[in-house]
Amino acid sequence: MPTLSPTRRTTVTRGADRAIRERDRMLxxxxxxxxxxxxxVVSRDGTSHPVVLPTAFAVDPDGPDADGTLYLHGSSGAGWLRSALASDVCVTVTELDGLVAARSAFHHSMNYRSAVIIGRPRLVDDPDERARALDLIIDHMIPGRATTLRASTRKELAATAVLAVPLREASMKERAGGPVDDPEDVGGTAWAGHIPLRRVALPPVTAPDAQGEAPADVRRRVEALA
Amino acid sequence: MPTLSPTRRTTVTRGADRAIRERDRMLxxxxxxxxxxxxxVVSRDGTSHPVVLPTAFAVDPDGPDADGTLYLHGSSGAGWLRSALASDVCVTVTELDGLVAARSAFHHSMNYRSAVIIGRPRLVDDPDERARALDLIIDHMIPGRATTLRASTRKELAATAVLAVPLREASMKERAGGPVDDPEDVGGTAWAGHIPLRRVALPPVTAPDAQGEAPADVRRRVEALA
Structure with missing residues (x-):
């Protein structure tokens, strides 16, 4: 099974016991x-500072970059785009899986999975790769939806920038299960355990200017998160 | 009502219609x-790159910094700590509230709330502020839990770094509701709408080395996310 190939920048230096090297788990x-x-990193007036923004994304494990490609998109006029193309970026994807209640404050924790990907993004110019990346981003939100939509217009495509980040420099951390208390705290009357968390979908809400039942792709998405 | 005070770095330049200025909504x-x-921003060997890491946090709206304080904590030996203290940081907090299915790929979107806070972190040295910040971080996970735990030991406190980020430079964006389609796409047979998403807690899981019912703080946390 292929494994992640951490460089010095993505080698987990703390909590290496949580480093999950299997590429399949990151995918x-x-x-x-x-x-x-x-x-x-935004540089302006001789100083620089980080900016972190939430964004939709999709992955093509067989994309044109080494070890696969992560795609992002945004407005072609967005301010962060110039910064993203001027230096390396970091894309971090986190799922929160639970709250861990230990006997001590020190051993309280969260259960989570998190991938950290660092790389120089590539502005996707090729029309076929752009179209495929945008379809992947739609299908990542609602699988199967892209093929049900009308084709994007030239104007829409011109307004959209697509970035590709190689999945080469990546690391993953994961924590699962209950607390790990110090031996001297165990055995008393204090409770310890964890609260599993998950994301659920509520029934789809039809837009005021639309009618009919939600289509199969939307219903499947809701059922998968029920 | 106090409002956020965006500087040039946190002024929302795209989608300003989504910029929610009320401080209460950010809180x-x-x-x-x-x-x-x-x-x-990690600088090494003459180059620099961003690193984004998931972390627990808590807020003290009446904290010692201008406009309140956001607290982070971590291992005092963590590699990111030195980088965080050497320059400004960005703390971004996002809640995903739904998936927005439009008639066109272009108008697909997500419903979310996101706060972006930029500032120079302060290493918290004062013992009282450190203790209060660590209690706030525990109580942010499970409200009311901090007072039920034994006191932290000197060794535990020495192993923990607490950072304070002022809430002064902050911006917030929010999207809610259904899709906004182009007029020419409306009126056909294509469905449009949105899928609300939320986080739920499952029943608490008692640790193998513990016994008894989950205490009231844990039960309340689960009920609040039921």
Whole structure:
């Protein structure tokens, strides 16, 4: 099974016991999560600072970049786009799976899966790759939906920038299960355990200017998150 | 009512219609969300790149910093800590509220609330402020829990770094409701609408080395997310 190939920048230095090296588990997380957090460095007036923005995304494990491609999109006039293309970016995808209640404050924690991907983004120019990336982003939100939609117009495509980030420099951390208390705290009367968390979908809401039942793709999405 | 005070760095330049200026709504989001994404700039070997990490957090609206304080904590040996103290950081908190299915790919979207806070973090040294911040972080996960726990040991406190980020430079964006389609796409047979999403808690799981019922704080947390 292929494994992640961490460089020095993505090697987990703390909590290495949580580093899950299997690429398949990272791809599973990237499939479950709906939002990524994109970090860019903004340089202005001689100073620089990070900016982190939430964004939709999709993954093509067989994309043109080494080890696969993560796609982001945004308005071609967005301010973060120039910063993103001027230096490396960090794309972090996190799913929160639970709250961990230990006997001590120190051992309280959260259960989560998180992937950190660092790389130089590529502005996608090729029309076929752009179209495929935009379809993947739609289908990541609601699988099967892209083929049911009308074709995008030239104006819509011109207003949309697509970025590709290679999945080469990536690391993953995961925590699951109950608390790990110090031995001297165990055995008393204090309760310890964890609260599992999950994301659920409520029934779809039809737009005021639309009618009829939600189509099969939307119903399947709701059922998958029921 | 106090409003956010965006500087040039946190003024929303795209989608300003979604910029929600009321400070109370940002505080409500920071109360609902359980995970923040911390962006730091890591400089090494003459180059720099952003790193974005998921982290627990808490807010003290009446904290010692201008406009209130956001607290983060971590291992005092964590690699990101030095980077965080060497320059400004960005703390982004996002709640995903729904998937928006439009008639066109272009108008697909997500419903979300997101706060972006930029500032120079302060390492919290004062013992009282440190203790209060750590209690706030525990109580943010499970309200009321901090007072039920044994006191932290010196060793535990020494192993924990607490960072304070002022809530002064902050912006918030929010999207809610159904799709906004182009007029020429409306009126056909295509369905449009949105899928609300929410986070729910499952029943608490008692640790194998513990016994008894989950205490009232844990039960209340589960009920609040039922």
């Amino acid at each position: 599973a997380l990237l499939g479950d999560a709906l939002v990524a957090h994109l970090g860019v | 409500a989001l920071l109360g609902d969300a359980l995970v923040a994404h911390l962006g730091v």
